[in-house]
Amino acid sequence: MRAIRFPGGELWWWMLVILLLCCRFSSSSLPLIAAATAAAEERVVTHLPGFEGPLPFHLRTGYVEVDEGNGVHLFYYFIPSERSPADDPLMLWLSGGPGCSSLTGLVYQIGPLGFDLHGYMDGLPKLVYRPESWTKLSNIIFLDSPVGAGFSYSITVQGYKSSDTKAVNQILIFLRKWFDKHPEFLSNPLYIGGDSYSGMIVPTVTSGIANGKHVGSEPSLNLKGYLVGNPLTDSSIDGPSKIPFAHRMALISDQIYEVYKKSCSVGDSSYQSVQCTNSLNAIHECVKDIFPFHVLEPLCSYASPHPYNFLKLKLNSGVREMQQLQDNTAEGLHLSEISTQCRTAEYTLSRLWANDATVREALGIHKGTVPAWLRCNTSIPYTKDIQSSVKYHLDVTTKGYRSLVYSGDHDMVVPYIGTQSWIRSLNFSIVDDWRPWYVNGQVAGYTTSYSNNLTFTTVKGAGHTAPEYQPRQCLAMMARWFAGDRL
Structure with missing residues (x-):
């Protein structure tokens, strides 16, 4: 008989409600939450279950409280640049969904870790080092947002009610508080990045920073631009x-x-x-x-x-x-029931890994806050109150900030055709007309540059999202774009 599972639908939500009520009214549970929120907010992680030996890069994990009234804590993974943390850009990375954990970005897309589909270590899926990581070029904060995504949590039921605008405001609060704790990165060039549904969030957050919202205290952030991949922008x-x-x-x-x-x-x-x-x-x-x-x-x-x-x-x-x-x-299947040809076989490994007690201990997860980790939690009570992010793209680019928009050319979830359409609606002049770009002498995609520092590019052979399918080409794309070179 199949075991009862928490990940999907209303069951996850009601289990969370019951847990929170128990914590509220049980005197024995109250110290647990209190101790968790009082714990050190960032830790250095040198070893991870499933990875053989010490990590070959630096990893810190932590929480930032972004809503004191409801006790909303956003969890993050921070990986300093593997090249030069003091000089390289700092990028905040947001995954899509809404409700997908930023572990998706770290493990499956642009980070330095990946799962070995056929390997296990001490009963856990085996982790391996990914050489095509964007951390070779940049410091990256992988943020679990909105609340309810990944290991981010609220101590009240009310705190879980979220929306596009609420998520944006909490991300801006997160940045201000994170920089308060890490002033050494204030001078680094700052970029906001993300993919899929975060195409609604990234330009809006960037616009908020550019206009001084929440993060306008001195010294100001060294915002340089933003990037979005396979981005949902306007459903119409x-x-x-x-x-x-x-x-x-x-x-x-x-x-x-x-x-x-x-x-x-x-x-x-x-x-x-x-x-x-x-x-x-x-x-x-x-x-x-x-x-x-x-x-x-x-x-x-x-x-x-x-x-x-x-x-x-x-x-x-x-x-x-x-x-x-x-x-x-x-989530309801055992890994053995899923064909290895299916990408979901790799996604299921993250669920097995992140729900292990030793993994949570290594990451410093607050106990009793997330009963079941999901790669994408679609049960969050979430209101999509930003219908289009086009105006935010226009606001940021006309202020002179750099932008990169890229699409996998085999993606039918957010096709490049729609992305090209809203870019054309900005009425920017073409600076560098449609042409191929290359990696190791082979066509890696096609690109167009516009006025106001906007670059659009396709990644040949990639789907949703591009780095997951073509990591080497996407690393080359980012290296050139960060350096200000032509693709």
Whole structure:
């Protein structure tokens, strides 16, 4: 019989409520939370369960309280640059979701650790060093945001209620308090980065810093710019772009696409509506068995009871629904039940690792605060109250800050077509026209540079998100961009 699990749906939320109520009314539980919040807020981590020997890089973990009334604590992993911490940029990295742990960035995307899919050490998934880490170029703070993501927590139920704007404000508070404790990094060039759903958050946070919100005390932060990968930006642009993307990828025919364009154009006749519905149904039949995170990867068997609904994704952002399906389905399976061809096999390893007591002890996790760690917690009561981040892109870039926007060219979750569309809406002039960029003599993608220091690039062969699929090329991209060189 399958064990009862906490990760998905309402069960996780109600277990959390029960835990918090018990902590509130039980005198024996109160000291536990009090002791946790009073503990040292940052620790140096030299060894991690699952990794053989000492870590070959520096790692610190800690918490910053961003809402004293509700006891909201945001957890972070900080890795100083492996090159020159005093001189290299400092980057705050935010994962998507909303609700995905920043361990996703650290282990699967841009950090110096990765899981060995076939290796175990002392009963835990084995960790290995990843040489393509962006920590070779930059100091990086991997932040669990919003509250409820990863190891971030609140001591009240009310504190878990979050939104785009609330998350942005708490990130700004986090930065101010983090720099208060780490003034040695105030002079480092500061960049805000993230991917997927954080495309809504990163430009907004950057705009807040640029306008002095929460972090305007002296000395001011040395903000230089921001970067977003495969970024959700405006669902009214990103959503509809999935269909022309599917056409370009030869997933739907010219005939189907032409009927779609004609029948689903602006209009209110009942005939047009029926034709549009039929067109969308035809498109759905063509793409329902395609894995949208990377259209060339297999749609794994574990997802078959709940197939991806392309039409739903067209009408909505799609990112949260697909991520919830991907994680919640996988969480209920043993690793042996998931094909090694499935990327979720690697994602499941992080759940096994982060829920181990020795791992939590090594990371300095406050006891009794997170009953079950999830790579992506989609049960957070979260309001999406920023409908579009385009205006924040415009605000920051017209102030002269640098920006890099990159897309995996095989991503059907947030297709590059939609990203190009909102970039064009900024009406910036083209400085460097569309051209290939290279790594080791091979085309790594295509890039365009615009006025106001905005660079857009595709990463050839990458999905959602790009560094996960093409780490070597993405490291080269970042090395050139940080240095101010042409891609």
